[in-house]
Amino acid sequence: DAGVIQSPRHEVTEMGQEVTLRCKPISGHNSLFWYRQTMMRGLELLIYFNNNVPIDDSGMPEDRFSAKMPNASFSTLKIQPSEPRDSAVYFCASSYRTEANYGYTFGSGTRLTVV
Amino acid sequence: AQSVAQPEDQVNVAEGNPLTVKCTYSVSGNPYLFWYVQYPNRGLQFLLKYITGDNLVKGSYGFEAEFNKSQTSFHLKKPSALVSDSALYFCAVRDQGGSARQLTFGSGTQLTVLP
Numbered sequence: 001d002a003g004v005i006q007s008p009r010h011e012v013t014e015m016g017q018e019v020t021l022r023c024k025p026i027s028g029h030n031s032l033f034w035y036r037q038t039m040m041r042g043l044e045l046l047i048y049f050n051n052n053v054p055i056d057d058s059g060m061p062e063d064r065f066s067a068k069m070p071n072a073s074f075s076t077l078k079i080q081p082s083e084p085r086d087s088a089v090y091f092c093a094s095s096y097r098t099e100a101n102y103g104y105t106f107g108s109g110t111r112l113t114v115v
Numbered sequence: 116a117q118s119v120a121q122p123e124d125q126v127n128v129a130e131g132n133p134l135t136v137k138c139t140y141s142v143s144g145n146p147y148l149f150w151y152v153q154y155p156n157r158g159l160q161f162l163l164k165y166i167t168g169d170n171l172v173k174g175s176y177g178f179e180a181e182f183n184k185s186q187t188s189f190h191l192k193k194p195s196a197l198v199s200d201s202a203l204y205f206c207a208v209r210d211q212g213g214s215a216r217q218l219t220f221g222s223g224t225q226l227t228v229l230p
Contacts, residue, residue, distance in 0.1 A: 004158070033217065042222040043159075043205065056217070091158055103149060104218065106158030 004107035006092050012113045018080040021110045024073055025094030033104065034067055034077050035091040043091075049075065082114045117142045117210040121221035128196050129229050136191040136204050136224045138180075144212025148189040150180055153203040153223075162204075165189060176200070196228045 005024040013019050025032050033048040047057040052069045060067070064083070069075040079086055089111050093104040118141045128134045140146055147166055151159040163174025170182040180191045191204060203225050207218040 043220045045217060048217055093159075103161050103164055104159075106151075106160070108156070108158045 004092055004094050004105050006090075006107035006110050008110060009108065010111045010113075012115065013082055015083055015114055016081045017114075018078065019082045019086075019112060019114075021077040021090050021092075021112070023075045023077070023092030023107060025075070025092070026105055027073065029094035029096050029105070030072065031095040032069060032075050033093040033095070034075070035093065035106075036088045037091060037109070038088045046077070079112075082112075084114045087112055087114050117146075117208055117219050119206050119208045119219055119221040121204075121206055121224045123224050124222070125225045125227070127227045127229060130198055131195050134193050134196040134200070134226065134228070136206075136226060138189045138191065138206030138221060139187050140189060140206070140208040141187065142208060142210035142212075144210050146189075147209040147211060147218075148180075148182060149207040149218065150174065150178070150189075150191050151205045151207065151220075153205065155202075159205060162191070198228045198230050201226055201228045 004026055007022045031050050034046040036044045036046055044059055046059045047067045048055055049069045065079055067077045089109045091106050091109045093106045095104045120139050122137055126136055149164045150162040152162050153159045162178050163172050163180055165172045165182045173179045178193050180189050182189050203223050205223050206221040209218050
């Protein structure tokens with residue numbers, strides 16, 4: 001298995017533009033998590049899905065952020081409009097079950113820079 | 116609520132010496148505990164986990180961790196550090212009896228092994 005695949009690896013965009021981050025979880029995993037990592041705030045859980053359904057989006061910072069999982073093999077995180085404070089590394093992770101004793105597999109992340 | 120603390124932002128150790136990265140947790144029930152490692156420009160990688168059973172858990176790359184219920188700790192250890200162990204280490208917890216279905220991560224500890 002190729003692991004959790006995220007694209008793009010790097011994204012530089014101008015303030016106000018729409019940004020879409022993509023994630024392909026491991027086949028067979030039915031839970032998917034989006035995290036944001038910054039020096040100031042560390043690793044923050046934004047949202048997670050179980051069986052393609054959003055379970056908890058309380059970590060989504062504001063309405064400019066939205067996430068979808070149209071099927072078991074694909075998820076997107078969209079920021080519209082983007083702001084410089086959104087600059088961070090965004091990680092996607094998947095797990096066989098939401099119950100975390102199975103652990104998570106993380107993608108390599110998307111480094112977003114908003115100028 | 117579940118929480119985890121990594122009291123040291125930075126740990127430096129000489130190559131060949133033993134290393135310890137500290138982690139303490141807080142849960143209302145029994146914990147699931149994890150250690151992850153992050154190398155530069157990479158996602159988090161699973162190292163080891165404690166679910167139940169022996170308090171000493173052995174994981175990847177020669178790492179081990181000891182679960183101490185009375186001290187609510189789960190320190191990561193390795194008998195002989197390698198320069199290649201230099202990375203960012205995260206402790207994570209989930210309360211087995213709690214309502215939260217996801218892991219809570221610590222703030223991370225940067226380990227530097229000096230040659």
